Amino acid sequence: MKKKNNVKSIIQALIVDLLFWVYILGCLSYLSNNWFEFKVEYRYIALIALVLTLLFFLLGDSIGRKIFYKSKKTFKKWFKSIWGWLIVISLVITFVVGWNLVEVNPYKFFTKFKNAGGITSGIFNPSIVGYKLTENSFEELRENDVPLIILEKLEYIKNKSYTTKKVFLKDLEKKLNENELINYKSSILKYAQKNSNMLNKALNALAETIFLALLATIFAIPFAFILSFFAARNLMPKTFIGNSVYLVIRTIATIFRSIEAIVWAIIFSVWVGIGPFAGMLALMIHSIAALTKLYSEQIENIDPGPVEAIKATGASTLQTWVFAVVPQIISPYLAFTIYRWDINVRMATIVGFVGGGGIGLLLLQQQQLLRWHNVGLIIWLIAAVVWTMDMVSAKVRAKLAEM
């Protein structure tokens, strides 16, 4: 018996050591390739690792021996033994490789801030009010006794839309001299059409996102509600069938939940085409899985007393669920559902980036067109909605908890 154990722990120790050396040598060869363009073939790595493993094993002091097959030497303090220093070396190498792989570059972080100037100024000057000199504006300016010379000078920015006042004024300054500016700036600003197309567009897209999230949540509720009963350990009979149903539903829910909504959105945007419907389907699938888990855990946490009492009255299984389980879970279910809607609104933005429609798609478009003032506007709108949803859902959930 003892001999068998010995063989087993020797093998375990050897495997750990071999994996350790393969990892260390792999890291070293990556670095040598990166810095000196010197490639080491895999078979040499394997061979050297094997040799080192055997060498340190025979020396009686290595990580594998420390864990599985202790010798006298492994009982020494870490800084007096080989295994301790092997761990230190491996940590250092891991850090160096990590630094290289992630391309950490503090210099860039501190010197290239001006690259973000566009988006930063966009965030601080969102295009809430837009400026545009339309045919109407010209008409009105003429009626208000603005001389023709000025109007002719303005011709070149006719129908051009500006996202902020600052940019609009800059263009005015190019053609008009100082005197003209002082005299006519206020009336030009007054009659330039002031509603920003982007604000309308963004609000529409935002509504799309909120409703998309709402529908995804609503459609997920019935599925998750029914599935949750079969995914609750305390409701499933402790028979083979009961256990299998529980396991299958729980496993599928876990798998579906671990696939991010963004991946589902990619799948569905190919399936049903880019747009809010794809986004809704993605969020729905993810919500079903997440809610099934949350709901069923809620069922597992209910007070078993009423269930026992209702069973004792001679109620059927379904009646027991309806009368003893449902009343206990209804308000936490509502709370979870509202919370989920809240999460879905946030996720819907991200999902939009990969073809799920709504505000995310708009944000992506504006970002690619480098319209930073529009991007700024969209970011503020998203923040406002997320903040509001967060607050409202917290309030509602607090009220539900009292019920």
Place this chain on the structure above:
Amino acid sequence: MKNILEIKNLHKIYLGGIHAIKGIDLSVKEGEFLILLGLSGSGKSTFLRCLNRLIEPTSGEIIFSGQNVERAGGKSLRNIRRQIGMIFQQFNLIKNISALTNVLTGKLGYVSLIHSLGFSRIKNDVNLAEQNLKRVGLIDFKMKKIRNLSGGQQQRVAIARALMQNPRLILADEPVASLDPATADSVMRYLGELNKKDNITVICSLHFLSLARKYGSRVIALKDGEIVFDGSPREIDEKKFKDIYGQEAEEVEIR
């Protein structure tokens, strides 16, 4: 009088190997008020729950008014359960719905799911539930949520729920253990009244000997899953009480 309940060689062994009930033989006559005494862990709760199969007995025979309980399944088990009311130490009511609805759930064994979904709109059922609430003196509280009622009131709602079943037998698992002494006596008085007026057999586990003497017509004492005493409550003097509780208590303290 006729036997309402006959138990032969009842055993319960839990999955972990704990032998909770070790061969209990017992006959209960119709109209008896049977008190179960015994320390916590002596098997009282397990025994009561085996009688209506909330816990599956391992072996033995249970006959409830001619029907075989341990072999019943599905419909016939429902049929047996609905004739046996049950009252619990923790009341086991649904806390966030009204007293009236809780009482109505006593009727579940008699009706279909569809019927029960419309309970509050079915006049006969509601009337019966209100009558039962009146019997326990809580008609003014019918629309109150259970969580807003006191412990004694909750236990009385639980009695009304059991009455709703029109039961021939009531199993009470330490019904007064979480109540103060005055409330405990009033709850026991309701059980006593049901036993006398409605001729409902009661099996009730208790810790107070005074209440056992006052309401019980027969006492059974359990110790380690076996019956160690069976007789009239008057036969239990201080010495017998110590035999049931005292020596055990010392053992418990050592543990």
